[in-house]
Amino acid sequence: MSKKIMILPGDGIGPEIVEQAVAVLKVADEKFGLNLEFTEGLIGGASIDAHGEPLTDAELKNAGECDAVLLGAVGGPKWDTLDRAIRPEKGLLKIRSGLGLYANLRPAILYPQLAEASSLKPEVVSGLDILIVRELTGGIYFGEPRGIKTLENGEKQGYNTYVYKESEIERIARTAFEAAQKRGGKLCSVDKANVLDVTVLWREVLDRLAPEYPDVELSHMYVDNAAMQLVRAPKQFDVMVTGNMFGDILSDAAAMLTGSIGMLPSASMNESGFGLYEPCHGSAPDIAGQGVANPLATILSAAMMLRYSLDMGEAAAAIEAAVSKVLDQGLRTADIYTEGSKKVSTAEMGAAVVAAF
Numbered sequence: 001m002s003k004k005i006m007i008l009p010g011d012g013i014g015p016e017i018v019e020q021a022v023a024v025l026k027v028a029d030e031k032f033g034l035n036l037e038f039t040e041g042l043i044g045g046a047s048i049d050a051h052g053e054p055l056t057d058a059e060l061k062n063a064g065e066c067d068a069v070l071l072g073a074v075g076g077p078k079w080d081t082l083d084r085a086i087r088p089e090k091g092l093l094k095i096r097s098g099l100g101l102y103a104n105l106r107p108a109i110l111y112p113q114l115a116e117a118s119s120l121k122p123e124v125v126s127g128l129d130i131l132i133v134r135e136l137t138g139g140i141y142f143g144e145p146r147g148i149k150t151l152e153n154g155e156k157q158g159y160n161t162y163v164y165k166e167s168e169i170e171r172i173a174r175t176a177f178e179a180a181q182k183r184g185g186k187l188c189s190v191d192k193a194n195v196l197d198v199t200v201l202w203r204e205v206l207d208r209l210a211p212e213y214p215d216v217e218l219s220h221m222y223v224d225n226a227a228m229q230l231v232r233a234p235k236q237f238d239v240m241v242t243g244n245m246f247g248d249i250l251s252d253a254a255a256m257l258t259g260s261i262g263m264l265p266s267a268s269m270n271e272s273g274f275g276l277y278e279p280c281h282g283s284a285p286d287i288a289g290q291g292v293a294n295p296l297a298t299i300l301s302a303a304m305m306l307r308y309s310l311d312m313g314e315a316a317a318a319i320e321a322a323v324s325k326v327l328d329q330g331l332r333t334a335d336i337y338t339e340g341s342k343k344v345s346t347a348e349m350g351a352a353v354v355a356a357f
Ligand SMILES: NC(=O)C1=CN([C@@H]2O[C@H](COP(=O)(O)OP(=O)(O)OC[C@H]3O[C@@H](n4cnc5c(N)ncnc54)[C@H](O)[C@@H]3O)[C@@H](O)[C@H]2O)C=CC1
Pocket: 013, 017, 072, 073, 074, 075, 076, 077, 089, 092, 260, 261, 262, 278, 279, 280, 281, 282, 283, 284, 285, 286, 287, 292, 293, 294, 295, 297, 335
């Protein structure tokens, strides 16, 4: 039986990088007989232009009926002046929440070939392999009430609400504990429990669950210190678990340890293992249309999709090996270029991964 993959290219560099990832999936399909079937949909600004909203209910339903979703990125200046309710980013929040994709896995792994491209000194990052587990369907990005209101004195006030229910904390904590069990056995929970009540509860839930995972060493860290430790001594971390906003910010910081945000893939899963796969970066309007974006985060996200949602681990490993091979060949998009390597375009990088199979 075929496996149906929904492709949502989105905006900006989204279509450019997704095109390369689909080409890689097609060659993996040929080599491994995966029987993949692709269908394409609209999200973000592309959907606003076509339908007046960033994700239609019909498209959400289509995505949920597929076996997995591969997404590029959404957003861009063209839509920035629209009403907040129909911004491209709302489409992303809608698909994450609508499909229950609460577990966002963001592995920050330094390919040894890119040690020179990392923002940190090679000795600080060599062998880096961190997994950031980010809660994705709750927290301050979803909390109500939210909005901008006018106060009695005529001044405007903006507000959002940072909320988590125990059950939401527990399920992401279990994802993180289980990941730590399969990895190095260390879990660092990141919060701001010295200030934010919601994260006092977060910490309590993590502590309550810890005895169920005696093989995992649990620690807690405030988010400001975690940001500092990530750029000071990142190898102290194995698995990090945190809420939606802190995870968003910390994973962009971790990306630079691996050389570029263009290297960081992600998986967003629900309880039944259904997943949406996308690079951690956005639509990069500053380089869109120039053919210079790094497609590797999206290609590596496609590999995660094969492994986590489609049970095609062998093909996933082959994609990762092909990525490593092109880096061995010295091929680099502009974001990971260092002296002595060969600068290539988005399409050339994609073609090189296909050829490396
Ligand atoms: N998952 C998503 O769809 C996300 C969407 N966004 C949206 O994207 C738009 C741009 O946001 P920014 O804050 O600029 O973040 P961004 O991640 O799009 O770009 C930040 C910087 O990283 C660079 N960059 C990103 N991806 C790259 C790649 N694959 N190769 C080489 N360089 C890359 C960009 O050129 C830019 O200089 C906004 O509309 C934002 O809301 C932002 C983050 C995530």
